[in-house]
Amino acid sequence: MEKSDEIKVGDFVIVQRQEYTKLHKVKQHGNMVLGKYTVEMDNIIGHKYFDTFQMKNHPKNRKLFILEQKNEVTTASTGVNIEKSGVDNRNITLDGEIQTLKKEDIDKLTDAELNSNVIVEQLINNSKTFNMKTGYSQEKYIKKKEKKYFEYIQVLKPTIRLLANMFYRQDPTKILNIRIDDLSQILSYANIHSEGCHLLYDSGSSGLMMATITNSLGKNTGGTVIHMHPGNECQKTVFAALQFPQEQKDRCINVNLYSVLRYFYQNKEHAESTNLDEPNLEECLEPPQKKLKTSESDTVTTIGQSQCKRPQWQLDNEQAAKLLEKKCDSLIITAKEHPVGLAKELLEFLKGGRQFVVFSLFREPLQDLYVYLKSRLDIVAIRLCSNFLRHHQVLPERTHPAIMMTNGGYILTGVKLNS
Template sequence: MTRNWDIIQQGDWIVIKMPSGNQKLIQLQPNVQIELGKFGKFQSSELIGKYYSVPLEIYDRDKLKRVENTDYLLDFEIDPRVETDATNQEIFDDANSQKLTQKDIEEMKLKSLDGSVHHQTIIKEIVSNNEKFNEKTEFAKAKYIKRKVKKYSKIFIPLFPNARNLIEYHNLKNPEKIHELRIDSLSQILTYANVRAGSRMLVCDDTGGLLATAILERTHGLGTCYFFHDGQNASLEIMKCSNFSNEVLSSFKTFAYQNIGKQPELREIEEGADVKPELIEKINARNANIKETFSTLEQGGFDSLIISTKFDTTEVIKKLEQFLAPSAIVVAYSARKELILEAYEYCRKSPSYANTFLTESWLREYQVPVFTSGTHPNMMMSGSGGFIFSATTVTTPEGLVIDKTTKRRKTSKN
């Protein structure tokens, strides 16, 4: 039976996006209470059968229900795109402008936790009791309401752990783990490498398998993806949270650097050994898989090589370029230009590569969109999306020599 991947099932990994913007990555286990801090808690069984990306609200302490409308600005008839004569110049929005006491607000928060007071009521009470609210500009009103929603709302969104959502989650928790990779940079990497169904790709990344996750998500298992790693075991903790089916994972292979060019080590069964038939079948299947993986790599002809590693990128290219087909694409990403600059120079000067370029990604994020009173970018955002270099492999006709001094092509007869 084909699964509906829009519906949450037991055992799924889920990214929970809370009203504050914080996120939590969980695996849905049976009979477990999921804690969301000040926003409440609920039983894991409440999520089973719900749709991904549909807002849910906690009520009656530990129950969930679907929310149709999450735009609180409509409740207050506020449109930040409308220009008014209001100004914030003379407004001093301090504690004295709020009629409600802190005790009143805390009492409503406690009632909200047991379900006797809806969180929307708290937000409306706080807004309506702010003496300076009506004097604000439409943009300032929208920002004020959004701050209160982040603080008091009990609506969260269960998100499917795709590459985009996993990038956002890890950038909030630990950006260095994924080399500070942003979604705009990832989209460029996949585009430059021409990742598509049927692609045959070599991948080298030490971001927990994030790049490989994005590749499998785009190809959906239609192709071949070789993941190169250092040591005996590959680090794929991010990929393990991606809910991939066995069919998709069948196109994914891991390969250790130290085994390149070596004959694969196969497990042999000693003659006369008392081994169960099930174990013999398992060992034979494993050996056949190792042989196939090694043979496919040795045949070469791969379409692209994608790299994001703290190791020497130049050495990675030199070791894996032998497996690339003509017109294959090499793409390398790094949060620091210095880590890929040498590799860029190597490809730029080599006669085996053409169309070599190095770029820096940049993105501006905005607060509440305003079309009439100028732009309002976020005050806190990443200053750079990292650096990407790309090069295309070419074949050199026999007898053609590159004069690197004059950078002119000469034949051997000259």
């Protein structure tokens, strides 16, 4: 078994229970809440990704469940035998007494053993109307009850697709309503390739866009991504979950938009003024002159040594400014803000003959941007579109589009010409 396939402490995993998925960081003696169940996750350490585990009652705590690895899964859909079915459901009345099994009885079954087959079978046997329902209604009833008491989970390795679908199902606003098809179109329109320098402005996708571009660049390549964000710290939930190697993380430069632009233009106009703020190399190599004593036990470093220390954001700004000076191979903007000002500023750092993509949740801001870009002579092939992806249920005599769903956003694309 390879080390990358083994689940270790500190790894991020995606726990799947039927259609429900949740992101979890593995810890020693760590628990995870799955619906109304609290599961102890210690037993997954040392196992492989994509293994299946069964939730077993804890011997000392009935509210806690432990995990046991299983090679086979038995479901109520295949384990329950249906004796007979009705013709239609017109004569069924819901009076609140069709189920003779009370909540206390179900709790006793759950406390004894969480087994969806046993619980669903008891619910069917104690239902007065189950045999009167049609075959479709019976199948739907079994799936509904099995989903509630399902005792198997699968531990998956995080991928872009799984994380994008998980966040989109939980709360689409956390990733700016970017669907998985929107994500693929953004990468395609921007022409993301492994040896290019790509510029990204992202203000609220939980690190999804940054992680997707970094993943597309691949390991041990020459590609870099400059990730600009509006705040002091960027959002990196998805980026951290993918556990990129350090070499790949170093090629993703996170900088504050206003800070890096201020540094870039000041450095361009007054190159010598920034050198005055940087420590002298000879001063850094000098021995300590004196120590400032703050207390009897604590001392601070010398003035010369403290001047040599530079915060990470300054180093990132310097690295990003050097890349911006050479200009970038693509530009992607996924923002909550109005995109006209952002596009006007960031298009200056895009090489000629390169593509740019702007994604917004609303159409009106992109329409304003469309009008502005039309007035420029160096921008061509401007296109504003929105693709409506709809999932369909495909079953015999029951194929229909999904009823509950949300619309994605709008994408504006274009090409900048050589000036």
